[in-house]
Amino acid sequence: MFSANHFIWMFICLIVITVSLILLKKYKPPLQKVLTVCCAVCIVSELIKIFGAMMLVPASNGKTMYLYMSMADLPFHFCTLQIVFIFLVRFMKDLKLRETILAFMYPTCIAGAVFAIVLTTTFKESVPVDQAFIHPTAYQFFLYHCMLVILGVYIVMSGEVKIKPKHFFSTLGILLGLAVASLYLNSMFASPVYKNGKLKTVEYTPNFFFTYRTPIGIKLTEMWHWYVYLAILLGLVLILLAAFYLPFFIAERNNKKQKISKY
Numbered sequence: 001m002f003s004a005n006h007f008i009w010m011f012i013c014l015i016v017i018t019v020s021l022i023l024l025k026k027y028k029p030p031l032q033k034v035l036t037v038c039c040a041v042c043i044v045s046e047l048i049k050i051f052g053a054m055m056l057v058p059a060s061n062g063k064t065m066y067l068y069m070s071m072a073d074l075p076f077h078f079c080t081l082q083i084v085f086i087f088l089v090r091f092m093k094d095l096k097l098r099e100t101i102l103a104f105m106y107p108t109c110i111a112g113a114v115f116a117i118v119l120t121t122t123f124k125e126s127v128p129v130d131q132a133f134i135h136p137t138a139y140q141f142f143l144y145h146c147m148l149v150i151l152g153v154y155i156v157m158s159g160e161v162k163i164k165p166k167h168f169f170s171t172l173g174i175l176l177g178l179a180v181a182s183l184y185l186n187s188m189f190a191s192p193v194y195k196n197g198k199l200k201t202v203e204y205t206p207n208f209f210f211t212y213r214t215p216i217g218i219k220l221t222e223m224w225h226w227y228v229y230l231a232i233l234l235g236l237v238l239i240l241l242a243a244f245y246l247p248f249f250i251a252e253r254n255n256k257k258q259k260i261s262k263y
Contacts, residue, residue: 005132006120009142013117016146024154031158034151035090041147042083048140049073071189076208078112082148102155103167104174107244109152113145119215165252168245175237182209
């Protein structure tokens with residue numbers, strides 16, 4: 001993280017996002033068409049990730065080999081889950097639910113993808129730093145997250161989604177629900193070591209939604225450290241959501257004032 005290659009990739013992402021948004025603003029395609037393109041990008045992205053992450057690992061007896069994908073590559077990270085939402089809003093007919101999901105995607109696609117690009121662990125877990133520009137997984141990671149930022153911005157830019165103050169609360173509810181689910185997933189895919197039926201150590205746990213470990217490597221060695229970390233995480237989520245939805249709270253208040261002044 002924050003190597004020379006990482007900074008170059010961040011600059012490339014900035015250029016890709018800026019140019020794409022300029023073109024979208026100029027040509028103003030329907031959101032439905034943009035979602036169709038995003039669906040195609042998601043499919044290609046996941047295929048590249050799957051075939052790039054798949055390994056042949058020998059069995060402990062040395063007699064056979066097994067296909068294996070690291071738990072870090074499982075599709076339960078927040079940005080990967082956006083694939084489900086992208087396909088849902090592209091094909092669903094329930095307009096009210098579609099609006100709620102799009103309003104949820106607006107801040108979470110932007111903030112989640114920006115944090116992923118800036119605080120990437122892909123050079124530690126999936127791509128050697130010296131292969132930053134030749135390994136297909138690096139292109140998959142950064143360009144996929146560029147797509148999420150572009151989509152998040154265009155949800156508002158298109159003018160087709162009527163985001164309201166109430167969506168702050170629905171988005172917060174969805175986020176909290178996913179965060180609670182991640183607590184179960186992180187333990188479910190952990191690698192515990194038992195002796196005589198008693199838990200002795202844990203060799204590895206994934207960190208979906210960053211609910212088990214900090215993304216910047218700060219060690220949590222006591223339970224109260226984790227509680228404080230969760231409180232900080234919740235506070236950061238509230239601040240970011242408030243910043244994203246503040247313009248819509250202000251617009252709603254101004255509309256109410258105008259209606260009152262007419263009478």
